[in-house]
Amino acid sequence: MDDELTGQKIIVVGGAGYIGAHVCKAVADKGATPITFDNFSSGHKHAVKWGPFETVDLRDKPATLAAFTKHKDAHAIVHLASSIEVGIGEKDPAGFYENNVVGALNLLEAMRSLSLRNLIFSSTCATYGETDQMPILESQVQNPFSVYGKTKLTIEHMIQSYHKAYGLTYITLRYFNASGADVSGEIGEEHDPETHLIPIALAAAAGLRGRMKIFGTDYDTPDGTCIRDYIHVSDIAAAHLCGLKAFANGLTHSKVNIGTGKGVSNLEILQMIEKVTGKAVPYDNAPRRDGDLTRLYADPKRAKEALGFTAQHSSLKNIIQTAWNFHSKRWNLKNVHGPDDK
Numbered sequence: 161m162d163d164e165l166t167g168q169k170i171i172v173v174g175g176a177g178y179i180g181a182h183v184c185k186a187v188a189d190k191g192a193t194p195i196t197f198d199n200f201s202s203g204h205k206h207a208v209k210w211g212p213f214e215t216v217d218l219r220d221k222p223a224t225l226a227a228f229t230k231h232k233d234a235h236a237i238v239h240l241a242s243s244i245e246v247g248i249g250e251k252d253p254a255g256f257y258e259n260n261v262v263g264a265l266n267l268l269e270a271m272r273s274l275s276l277r278n279l280i281f282s283s284t285c286a287t288y289g290e291t292d293q294m295p296i297l298e299s300q301v302q303n304p305f306s307v308y309g310k311t312k313l314t315i316e317h318m319i320q321s322y323h324k325a326y327g328l329t330y331i332t333l334r335y336f337n338a339s340g341a342d343v344s345g346e347i348g349e350e351h352d353p354e355t356h357l358i359p360i361a362l363a364a365a366a367g368l369r370g371r372m373k374i375f376g377t378d379y380d381t382p383d384g385t386c387i388r389d390y391i392h393v394s395d396i397a398a399a400h401l402c403g404l405k406a407f408a409n410g411l412t413h414s415k416v417n418i419g420t421g422k423g424v425s426n427l428e429i430l431q432m433i434e435k436v437t438g439k440a441v442p443y444d445n446a447p448r449r450d451g452d453l454t455r456l457y458a459d460p461k462r463a464k465e466a467l468g469f470t471a472q473h474s475s476l477k478n479i480i481q482t483a484w485n486f487h488s489k490r491w492n493l494k495n496v497h498g499p500d501d502k
């Protein structure tokens with residue numbers, strides 16, 4: 161039933177970020193109120209449109225408790241805030257562990273002291289690490305190689321311990337490659353610096369940057385480039401709604417992949433960009449990027465069984481079209497935001 165969430169208050173930690181803003185919009189569309197907690201270190205105030213926000217940094221334990229206390233009548237917490245750039249994590253593990261792990265511990269402690277129970281946690285396919293078994297099942301051994309993946313797996317373990325010892329109810333969503341933008345074009349991917357394939361390739365197609373690099377063309381794949389599972393950010397947001405409904409229906413804990421099950425190569429992305437935009441992507445072949453896996457795609461069955469979730473918006477064409485709509489609007493209107501607005 162679609163009205164199950166009406167009137168609920170949902171705290172969205174990291175609600176000003178790319179995925180967080182889409183979650184807030186989806187929550188508001190269901191008649192619930194998203195309350196964004198964000199420190200705006202990478203999130204954007206202009207992306208907070210569907211409910212109130214608190215400026216809070218999870219590393220500050222007393223401030224975190226105070227913010228949660230203010231909203232202690234929340235029905236559920238969605239926790240998306242974290243450092244995400246894999247390369248930066250390798251150079252600054254201390255910063256990553258502090259922001260991601262200490263921040264999550266402070267969040268869990270605030271929830272525990274206020275008897276808040278329902279947590280949806282953003283995890284990642286990066287927690288699996290190197291594996292030859294495709295598609296990836298949730299039951300596979302998790303052996304992350306990046307600091308980023310290690311912080312996320314550590315948090316998964318913390319959450320499991322809180323479930324066992326304190327009765328925390330949780331759903332861990334292991335996202336594959338988040339992509340695309342809301343169909344309205346009002347929110348989308350705005351990382352600084354941008355490191356992801358699709359926004360970089362769109363900027364190159366638009367002539368806003370030089371030739372891009374395709375990292376590695378000698379992989380053991382049909383066209384020699386890496387394969388990923390691109391899932392539309394609106395589908396990721398919908399998975400959160402499924403999770404919130406699952407709590408209402410008594411689910412106590414689950415860990416699920418959020419992907420499509422379909423692998424797409426880097427060159428297939430560039431081909432679809434050319435098809436959708438009518439512009440070729442100027443690129444050069446470059447050496448492999450450190451830490452990249454050859455192929456990574458989900459087995460999405462458990463998400464369907466446990467949450468009733470299947471991707472609806474994740475055709476490659478829709479992903480590229482919505483991302484292109486968002487970016488072209490943003491590039492044309494780049495001075496639309498005020499000077500204090502990141």
Ligand code: UFG
Pocket residue numbers: 244246284285286308336337338355356357358360372373374375376386387388426449452456
């Ligand atoms: N790529 C290029 N050129 C670029 C950027 C990316 O060739 O300029 C390639 C990468 O080498 C990779 C593919 O495009 O083969 C996808 O790279 P992204 O950086 O877009 O995405 P990743 O798969 O590396 O990262 C995603 C998430 C991370 C998460 C990771 C887990 O964005 O947060 O999946 O593997 F950690």
